[in-house]
Amino acid sequence: MTYSNEVMDHFMNPRNVGEIEDASGVGTVGNAKCGDIMKVYLKIEDGVVKDAKFKTFGCGAAIATSSMATELVKEKTIQDALSITNKTVMEALHGLPAVKVHCSCLAEEALHAALWDYAQKNDIVIEGLNPPKEDVHDDDHDLYESHVK
Numbered sequence: 001m002t003y004s005n006e007v008m009d010h011f012m013n014p015r016n017v018g019e020i021e022d023a024s025g026v027g028t029v030g031n032a033k034c035g036d037i038m039k040v041y042l043k044i045e046d047g048v049v050k051d052a053k054f055k056t057f058g059c060g061a062a063i064a065t066s067s068m069a070t071e072l073v074k075e076k077t078i079q080d081a082l083s084i085t086n087k088t089v090m091e092a093l094h095g096l097p098a099v100k101v102h103c104s105c106l107a108e109e110a111l112h113a114a115l116w117d118y119a120q121k122n123d124i125v126i127e128g129l130n131p132p133k134e135d136v137h138d139d140d141h142d143l144y145e146s147h148v149k
């Protein structure tokens, strides 16, 4: 399997690893097939994403896509943040092997789940934003905490 230089760079030197303590929105998503888990934190001020961080318990492509997604979302308005898809992230990474495309979907879902959390907390509706597909199972949370903390 061949990875682009961009994927290798974001895997070896991931940007924005960590948590935001007073995050405006947090999204946790999991991939049922591979068991990988991704958590994205967003700090939103005046309708703009001011900071983004992530913690991912997952494969190299999941780490690279989390890193790129959190880079891309910074300084974006909420609507522009919402328009970041797995395709956007993959393009920025100069592609992913076909069997790793699902890892980039996790990054899109985590971003959108964090926006959803922000909307819920502030009692607002973000047009075009759907609720996260499914909540990560409680067991996955335990698994996540034990591996990532």
Ligand code: FES
Pocket (backbone or CB within 6 Å): 031, 034, 035, 036, 058, 059, 060, 061, 062, 100, 102, 103, 106
């Ligand atoms: Fe699970 Fe990549 S193999 S997210």
